[in-house]
Amino acid sequence: MSDQPTDLIQGTLEMLILKTLALAPLHGYGIALRIEQVSAGAFRVNPGSLLPALSRMERAGHVKGDWHATENNRRAKYYELTVKGRRALQSETENWGRQIAAINRILEA
Amino acid sequence: MGLFRSAQDGIRALSDKRKRNHEIDEELESFIGESVSEKMRHGMSPEDAIRAARAEVGSTEVVRHKVWRAGWESAADTLWRDLTYTLRRISRAPGLVFVIVLSIGLGIAANATIFSIVSKFILSPAPVGDPSTLVTIYRTYDRGQCCNELPFPVYRDIREQAKSFSGVSAYDELVPASISSSGEPQRLWGQATSENYFDVAQLRMAAGRGFTANEYHAPVIVLGYRAWKQHFAGDPSVIGRPITVSGHLYTVVGIAPPNFHGLDPILDPQFWVPLGNLTELTANSPKEESRFTQWIRVVGRLQPGTTKGQAMQELNVIAERLAQAHPETDKNNGFHFEPTNAPPPRGKQAVVLFLTGLSAVALLVLFIACANVANLLLAQGAQRQREMAVRLALGATRAQLLRQLLIESIVLALAGGIVGVLLSIWATYALSSFHLPVPISVDTSVNVDARVLLYSFLLSLAAGFICGFVPAWTASRPLMPNALKGEEALARPGHRWSLRSSLVVAQISLSLILLCAAGLFLRSLENASRIDVGFRSRGLVMMAIDPQLHRYTPERSVQLLSAVRERIAALPGVVSASTSDGVPLSMGHRADGFEVPGRPKPQGQNVVELYMVGSDYFETLGIPRVAGRDLGEENPTATRVGVVNEEFVRRFFQGENPVGHIVNGAGVRYQIVGVVKNIKARTIDEDLRPVLYRSINQTIGPDPSQDGYTIMARYEGDPAALIDAMQHQIHAIDPALAVFNIKTMEEHVHEALFLQRLVGTIFTVFAVTGLLLAVIGLYSVMSYSVSQRTREIGVRMALGARASQVQSMIVRGGMRLAIVSLVIGLPLALAAARLTTSLLYGVRPWDVATFTLVPALLIAVALIACWIPSRRASRVDPIAALRMD
Secondary structure: OOOOOOOOOOOHHHHHHHHHHHHOOEEHHHHHHHHHHHOOOOOOOOHHHHHHHHHHHHHHOOEEEEEEEOOOOOEEEEEEEOHHHHHHHHHHHHHHHHHHHHHHHHHHO | OHHHHHHHHHHHHHHOHHHHHHHHHHHHHHHHHHHHHHHHHOOOOHHHHHHHHHHHHOOHHHHHHHHHHHOOHHHHHHHHHHHHHHHHHHOOOHHHHHHHHHHHHHHHHHHHHHHHHHHHHHHOOOOOOOHHHEEEEEEEEOOOEEEEOEOHHHHHHHHHHOOOEEEEEEEEEEEEEEEEOOOOOEEEEEEEEOOOHHHHHOOOOOEEOOOOOOOOOOOEEEEOHHHHHHHHOOOHHHOOOEEEEOOEEEEEEEEOOOOOOOOOOOEOOOEEEEHHHHHHHOOOOOOOOOOOOOOEEEEEEEOOOOOHHHHHHHHHHHHHHHHHHOHHHHOOOEEEEEEOOOOOHHHHHHHHHHHHHHHHHHHHHHHHHHHHHHHHHHHHHHHOHHHHHHHHHOOOOHHHHHHHHHHHHHHHHHHHHHHHHHHHHHHHHHHOOOOOOOOOOEOOOOOOOHHHHHHHHHHHHHHHHHHHHHHHHHHOOOOHHHHHHOOOOOOOOOOOOOHHHHHHHHHHHHHHHHHHHHHHHHHHHHHHHOOOOOOOOOOEEEEEEOHHHHOOOHHHHHHHHHHHHHHHHOOOOEEEEEEEOOOOOOOOOEEEEEEOOOOOOOOOOOEEEEEEEOOOHHHHHOOOEEEEOOOOOOOOOOOOEEEEEHHHHHHHHOOOOOOOOEEEEOOEEEEEEEEEOOOOOOOOOOOOOOEEEEEHHHHOOOOOOOOOEEEEEEEOOOHHHHHHHHHHHHHHHOOOOOOEEEEEHHHHHHHHOHHHHHHHHHHHHHHHHHHHHHHHHHHHHHHHHHHHOHHHHHHHHHOOOOHHHHHHHHHHHHHHHHHHHHHHHHHHHHHHHHHOHHHOOOOOOOOHHHHHHHHHHHHHHHHHHHHHHHHHHHOOOHHHHHOOO
16 A cells, blocks of 8 residues: 555645745656655655646646756756745645644544 | 636637547547557567557547537537538528518518617607616606606705605606807707706716706706717817807806706707706796696606615605695695606507507517428428438438527528618618607617517527427428428328418418508598698798797797798788797697686586687688688787687687687686687697687797797798798898708608508508518418429319319419408407507498408409419420339
8 A cells, every 4th residue: 555656635746846846946757756755655746737827827837947967967947936836835834734733623522 | 717718728629629639639649659658668569558548449430420420619619510401401492482582581680670669758868877776756646646747845955855866857748949159040959957967877978077966047058969060060179168149258167968867768958057047048937936837847866775665665755754844836746757758648658559569460470481481491390301210221310300490490590680670670670660750859769689680580590480480390200201202202291281371371361460450540640631721831931930949038939939930921922921839739738728707617628728819820820710700910919819720619618709818828818709620730640729829029029939930821822942042031130040840841741650651651651561471371282282283283284174173273272362351350450450449540340341342452462473384284294294213
């Protein structure tokens, strides 16, 4: 069971990306890799969902993308959290906490 | 901010799709590259790493598609593709497009034109800063009966006591003045306003300023924008300059903004002066201190934060206080207010009813047009069933086909909307040429404004949806096996009476209703224009002057009018000339309640129309004398004399000879010296009214006219030359006199028929449009059925049917539809006719001529529409028809 990657709950991907970027700017693969590592392989994000999400977030002004060279000397688009993105992360985290607490209460009832 | 950004990025992506795709590919490549490096770092061979990374990522195409879908632009892109496909498709059937666009265009034009009237007179806000907090205050009487203007002291009471208003302003609706700068003097209408008028209205002046707080009596004037452009050439240096206003010097302080013509929707004043100057500008102006005379209009600006309910409560309290303080005048009176742009409450109901009726009729026209379009689209859908079936078989969903077809009808309807708006621009222009037969200046012009555009847009959208939905629905679900074989796939088995026939029947029935209404109104117009108005309108030309606007005393006015009359009567070609204070058929003039001392109360109302006239009046107008004498140059100080009409004699004297008797009107006594035949006094379709003609010489002093004095001349020959000569004679006596309201009596009577002509014109246009659309519908159904039945007809002819038999078979089929429509439509038309009663003159709503001629006309037109396709049917060559496939 633990070997199988879990499907992300609808709508949480953007929150995870925001959280990942809160530490440092990363490129697309970097984000996917970090999410995978931190979740100990539970969440595997493929570009089919990552890139649309990044495009949406860039439109919404939550992240800002710039092309830089990577450590492997490749050009990649690095995403960086904006002030608006930081605020969004905060509110989404609070929201998520409330939801989890509520769900837990229901499950434990 | 995010929205703007999204729109910007989306547009950039759409405008350069290649670049956007390249960007996505590049990002994906770098993703794969990093993934490969990472895997190699964990010890994979380069080949394995690349293969594994590619497998994880999946198809580049899918990723690209998903990224595109994340933005709004992909939806826009599909819509655009559908649109271009639609345009390509419909451009292949230009004839069909033409008919559909024109049908919808006519329907939309009808609605947009009527709506432009609604927009102007009902919807448009007063042209002031924040119209929502400006209200017009009226006075109610007899415990809430609506409504009157206010006596001046009541205005002052409100202004001093009401805390709900940040400002209360008063104005006299219309004040005439003769205004001149350097050229010929112009008689213009304006308003006299309290000094805070422009502040309360919150107007941004085009130039200069409004009035200041201490200018209640100051000789200052604000010019209307149009007056400034026309009479002062738009010269900005006119501000601060003195100009002559009815013989007094006034300094121009400001120019009102363009399109501002007072606070009433219909009046068209072109200057504003402070109210304190009213007495010097108009003779006989109402007394400011009288609590009886109700004459001033009052507008209030609500205090910010105060609701209308609170303001009304406060006004009720003030009304009670006033009733106690002035029981003799203010008892049982109250207040009432309306938004300033609203039509006056007394005429409101009639106006709203009339416009609702017209809008309903316009919607009928659009409905007929939609039925037509639905019909054509159904026929077209029938021809596309194979394409639809193929697309369905290839995996398109019904929803996709439905969307495609709906887009098609909506595109067509929007194109129709554009045509409709263009047509209605022309129609409103034509409508604006209807003038009211009144001596004051009014603005009845209508035009296509933003509200009309929005309404037309929404209406065409709705029309496209409505007339496209049913055809799209049926076309998107063909009977698959039949369709793929290329056979009839839309007609469900067992349906003899098709949807298309029902649509045609609905069209013909509705246009029958419209045609009957148009017939009634045209008969009414014909009757009204043949009415004996009581005077001879041909060969009569008239123009007005107002000596009081040029500081003439009553004595000098009398001399002037006599001199002008004599000079004009002496002109070659002039048979006789006279003067009067008003022209009949001007929708209302002076009227007073009358009584005859020592005689019983009159039969019917005691209101008598009053005209002041000079010598030779009855001869000039051609009103025959019945008894007594005419009025001549009467002695101003002798007993006042009057000539009455026969209706006066009937009502007040029970038909006995009144000559020599004294009558009493509003406190003034007149001795009757003559009797003349009746005339139409206010409107052309009125019942007879009692009229009393009094002498100008005797009345000009105590009861002067606000509208000036009209000189009428009966002539033989060319009116244009005579008009010049008459003006020349007037200016020969006093070159400073402004001459206005120049027209022939025939023009005036023509204008007096405006309501009949307006309604007649609108209904005729609507009805002819409806008929045309219905006939196109019938024709297209018939010719489609002929083309569908070619093979059947071929078989019939091969079996020995003659051409004439085939032809009559087709015609019978079409006429069956027409007859069914008549059976349905005629009772509806008879019911609708009863609603028109109040607008008809001299014709009953169930007019036999209309209700026999109109159906006959409809049948005749329907016959032609069926006959043309039937001829084609009769020319079918059986051999060719049977060989067809």
